[in-house]
Amino acid sequence: RADSSLTDMLRAQICSSSELSFLMEAHDGLSAAIAERAGFKGLWASGLSIACSLGYRDANEASWSQLVDVVERIADSTTLPVLVDGDGGFGNFNNARLLARKLRQRGAAGVALEDSCFPKMNSFVGDRHPLADIEEFSGRLRAIKDSTADDLILVARIEALIAGHDMDEAILRAHAYADAGADAILIHSRRTAADEIVAFTRVWQDRLPVVIVPTKYYRTPVSAYRKSRISTVIWANHSMRAAMAAMRQVCDRILAEESTASIEPNIATLDEVFELLKYDELAHAEARYLPHP
Ligand code: SPV
């Protein structure tokens, strides 16, 4: 299954291209297919969105094997490269390298590993975000690189600003993670403006490509990211949140009206469902492989 051309595609988007790249969140086969159909060139398998779609909290409640299973469905449903949110790697260096190998086997093109401690908590929840020791986390990164080499893009994610540390700490960590073999740095911020991100890029000076997740600072125009020579923007959870809002509306309406008539114009038609999932391919295959009566 492992397809090195997908890894090359993701490497081109994150590491080689001078153009700003965009990764769209997917949390299952359907959201992956929809993102590809819309025209995105790469996917982010979001931990938050996958947890949410499974009914879990983004606190390592889903196991690594559940994550790997979902990633397989995502990878099978798209021709796009998938960067997987690997959280902290589900433990120490050994768990992290096992996760990375399994993700690779199931079709991932890259993994993002964050310097949090197990069990992690979503970056936007509460203010307890203990950071991993720099050397220990660097060992997780090196172990992943040693066991997956160039077959998997490794993005090292820094949670220092989320955890309330200063820019010096973030930069110190970025250099350590670059030394450990990361292919790119993801710098995360929970501020509603991009000031921290821009300040980081000024000091960082493009030693490695920079990936960002503008969930909270969504008002910043992407021109600011181009100006700061940011490599990749991740739209991290928006299909999941769109689905949540749409499902809530539909449930409320059907419950209240005891009818589906008024919501029909607002939901996907069955023909759209069959078209997206290529039911016609199955009909052709049946004609070819089933015995003719
Ligand atoms: C995710 O999508 O799971 C992320 C991004 O890690 S965030 O929720 O912003 O931490």
Ligand code: MG
């Ligand atoms: Mg996450």
